[in-house]
Amino acid sequence: MNETKPLGKTAEALTDTFMELVMERGYNAVSYADLAKRLGIRTASIHYHFPAKSDLGMTVLHRYQDGAFSTLEPLTPGDAQSYRDAFDNMLIPVRSLAKMQSASCLVGVLGAEFASLPDGLKAGVSQFFETQQQYLTRLLSGGRDAGAFIFDGDAEAMAKVIASTLQGAILIKKSRGDVHYMDSILDSLKAIIMPG
Amino acid sequence: MNETKPLGKTAEALTDTFMELVMERGYNAVSYADLAKRLGIRTASIHYHFPAKSDLGMTVLHRYQDGAFSTLEPLTPGDAQSYRDAFDNMLIPVRSLAKMQSASCLVGVLGAEFASLPDGLKAGVSQFFETQQQYLTRLLSGGRDAGAFIFDGDAEAMAKVIASTLQGAILIKKSRGDVHYMDSILDSLKAIIMPG
DNA sequence: GTCTATAAGATGATAGAC
């Protein structure tokens, strides 16, 4: 039910390119002219597919969200290993981002520009963080009960720590241009919730 | 030696306003027109004080950096409590940021827009993160030796975790509009390096 | 230091032909 509607070839290329550039530069630094140049078309053609820039933004945000949440397993009660696997799967898109030298999380970039975003994007960004926090909280809570994780304090607090750490690391990594920046961070996070 | 040169009254107001707006919207979403309107002057007057936008950006980044690092104590060997105090003092600007509903860290915002920044700002942002990581690493390393902190792994890895967590939390907080978002995160971080 | 005037270019967007 969260399927993104299929797009034509040009619309697909537009969303891919726009997403890539926003993840590098920010929403406000990517123009229709940039996209037109990249795809070898005119800016007017872009408006046929996406009448306003905010339409492009919304489409790209939805696509990104689908991708980021696609590896999340439904949190049905299971054994300890199933929770550890779910945690690892949650990290798959993060590891993918970690390897990209000059990109960072689309939602993080949009969040940085929050006050300048059109309303729809603002709402989408807020919701992304809310959904992520809820999932992580349930994962950590259930996982601790099942013996998969060990940590003090409530699961929601740990969920916020983990979400923040990942987001911050992906952001800093881009400025440092170091594709290995996150290696130790992912290890450290695991050690924090799976000591010993 | 890191003193920022004194500015006139208008230049001061310009840097304050520019910093505030960038922390809310991002560098590319703040224009000379925005500043002129706020201060009740013309855009041409701004160019007298800061010929190019990148000049404004550099001045603001330096000011921000001076503020963020102003509470850092020189890391001379001391007892455990002195390291805990130094950690708390490092957090003073962070706590200040946490209270601002619609702003996030200037350097984080610039980092999100990295690829679109003028070269001077790129270099400044990279350097900020590098300096912060070096300080935190020394603080954690010395503090662990002095018995102030307890954690596994090397100090640099923990420094990266802490810097990333703070940066990510400040970013997410803005999108969530929750001035209490970071409360539990600061508690959790302390619990991670000062268990028990 | 601030203003008016002005410029060159970018930007998001529309109308209508092909």
Place this chain on the structure above:
DNA sequence: GTCTATCATCTTATAGAC
């Protein structure tokens, strides 16, 4: 679906008067 042509507006920036 893509194009040409065109638009109003914004954006950074400069020259020169006050």
